[in-house]
Amino acid sequence: YVVYLIGCFWLNQQMRWTLGRYIVLALAGVVPVMSFILERRIHRQVEAELEAAVVVAPKS
Structure with missing residues (x-):
């Protein structure tokens, strides 16, 4: 669980999300099965945010 919390903290810092x-x-790591459900949702959100943040440099 401690490793899970560290991973969540790292992800939270990298994505600049709120403390909430x-x-x-x-808490998803405490409630049985909730971590699997939340993981799918967060995965989609992270991919969408990273896709939107990609900046394409113009060719020179």
Whole structure:
């Protein structure tokens, strides 16, 4: 569980999310099966945010 919390903290810092989202991620590790459900949702959100953040440099 400690490794899970560290992973959640790292992800939270990298994505610059709020403390509330970190707490939800941490609680998902306590409730049985919730971590699997939340993992799919967070995975989609992270991919969407990273896709939107990609900046394409113009060709010179």
